[in-house]
Amino acid sequence: METTDHARPVLPPRRLALLHAIRSLPRDRCLPCWVDPELWFSTDPFDKLEAMKDCRVCPVRSECLAAAFEAGETSGIWGGQEFTAHTPERLAS
Template identity: 55%
Template sequence: MDTQDVSVRPEHLALITAILELPSGQRLPCWDDPDLWFSTEPFEQLAAMAGCRACPVRPQCYAAADAAGERFGIWGGQPFPAHTTPQLAP
């Protein structure tokens, strides 16, 4: 495959760059339990969203997911699609 045929969205490039610029040894919250970010359980989705709060690449993650039209999971602290915000029962 010719590399000139490959296009990368600017949002994805920004995310990759931000990850590569992390201090050595720093891990992202989603790396330790990635299944949590794709759970269908509201409590687990809320836990994933909370895990994103201190993530240093949160804005880039959200922008990349939005640009790609992600249809499932928690990206940049937000559920995708955006209208599926999990709610806990009272």
């Protein structure tokens, strides 16, 4: 990640969009992944399905998915999709 002269990280555009979308939510609105974050990184198939289901109603789902692709995430559920070490290879095919 790049930094500016003031040592502040320069976020990639998709991560910046995700951050902006999260900050624009009402203060009393909680994202599904904030309630039980471990669920999004579980190896249990039922937990993964539950996390994907919860993503369907998330107000920042598309921004989350785009940021995960841009960041090259290799594990977890992001924007309703499971990411593994092979996710970039799947996209290239």
